[in-house]
Amino acid sequence: MQKPDTLFLIAGNGTYPKFAVQGAREAGVNKIVVAAFEGETDSSLVAIVDEIHWMKVGQLGRLLDAAKKSGATASMMAGQIAPKHLFDLRPDVRALILLATLRERNAETLFGAIAGELEKIGVPLLVATSFLEKHLATEGLISGPKPKSRVLDDISYGLAIAKEVSRLDIGQTVVVKKGTVLAVEGFDGTDATIQRGGELGHGEAVVVKVSKPRQDMRFDVPVIGPRTLETAAAAGVSAIAMEAGRTLLLQEDQLHTLATQHKITLWGIKT
Numbered sequence: 001m002q003k004p005d006t007l008f009l010i011a012g013n014g015t016y017p018k019f020a021v022q023g024a025r026e027a028g029v030n031k032i033v034v035a036a037f038e039g040e041t042d043s044s045l046v047a048i049v050d051e052i053h054w055m056k057v058g059q060l061g062r063l064l065d066a067a068k069k070s071g072a073t074a075s076m077m078a079g080q081i082a083p084k085h086l087f088d089l090r091p092d093v094r095a096l097i098l099l100a101t102l103r104e105r106n107a108e109t110l111f112g113a114i115a116g117e118l119e120k121i122g123v124p125l126l127v128a129t130s131f132l133e134k135h136l137a138t139e140g141l142i143s144g145p146k147p148k149s150r151v152l153d154d155i156s157y158g159l160a161i162a163k164e165v166s167r168l169d170i171g172q173t174v175v176v177k178k179g180t181v182l183a184v185e186g187f188d189g190t191d192a193t194i195q196r197g198g199e200l201g202h203g204e205a206v207v208v209k210v211s212k213p214r215q216d217m218r219f220d221v222p223v224i225g226p227r228t229l230e231t232a233a234a235a236g237v238s239a240i241a242m243e244a245g246r247t248l249l250l251q252e253d254q255l256h257t258l259a260t261q262h263k264i265t266l267w268g269i270k271t
Contacts (some may be wrong), residue, residue: 006031008072008123009049010063012079013040015250016223020078021048023131033070035063041079060093060114067123075123076130077111079217108169108212111219128221132248137224139244142266144259147239151206151265154178155241158208159269166212172222173209175237176202191231195228198235206234207240209247210271217246224266225250226258244268 007029011017021032033051034041046052053066067075094117115125129136141147147155158176161184164173171185175197182205183197189208198205209222224242232240247268249255259266 003028004072004074004077005029006033006070006072008029008067008070008075009034011036011041011045011234012077013042014079014223014227015042015225016079016248017041017045018048019132019135019248019250020076021045021132023135024076027131029131031071033066033072035066041134044236055096061119062123063114064094064117067118068121071121072123074126075118076126081196094193100132103266108216108220110186112216115218125218127217127247128219131219135244135252137244137266137268138249139268139270142249142259142268143256144265145263147265147267150178151239154206155208155239155267155269158206158241159210159271162208162210166210169212173207173214175201175205177204177206190228194228194231194237195235198237201236201238203236203238204211205235205237207237208269209240209242210269211243211246222247223250224248224255226254229255229258229262229264232264234248237264239265241267243271246271254267 007024007034009017009020011034024032032049034045034049034053036045036052037057038054040057055062069096153270154176157179158174161181162174163174165174165184173185173190173193174181175183175193182200183193185193194207211222222241222242224247255266
């Protein structure tokens, strides 16, 4: 990947955008211009970027104008921007026109269409793990206790189920126990799925999180952070498995501390 001199960062919620900024700075990106969303993006980003443009979710025209005026030669999405919220708040004319062209409205079509608009103005969207390769999950034991054979069996079973569920664009996380599916991610999201499955698992639930079979890595990349671990610990989950090389680990020191403290296995799957 050729390093851009100026990066246009579309920042969602959570700590992911801060890690993206840090990674880009370490890679030598000189200027970072951010599109931030009211009520979602962490305002502390202001202190670590060169420019920040605040807008409401759904103001696509404003986002594209900011990207074009930034002088950036590349853009990047970091942090969750839930598709169900993307056009809920005051969609502008540009957003309405884009929506009218979509036969289906899901994460892949919505973000793919935005990527297409950015491409047209000369600010193509980079892979969402750009500058963050060292934070990708590795294969095998990442942290926590070494898994028993029963857990490894559940990880293999959960992987097959999760891949099929994600292929159907239902969700990317499943919770299993002893060969039984306890919960499948739907509209409620990952944390709620972990809570539902963990409660049914009574301390033996295994969470498996994957990417889609044809995942567009420019957006919607699987992420595991401290909040995931805290949710899993509260729900009584014993292990979390994720795809090696395709899952971002955020705040890794804290992840290791929480995994050790709560005896939760973090395991990277080779796919």
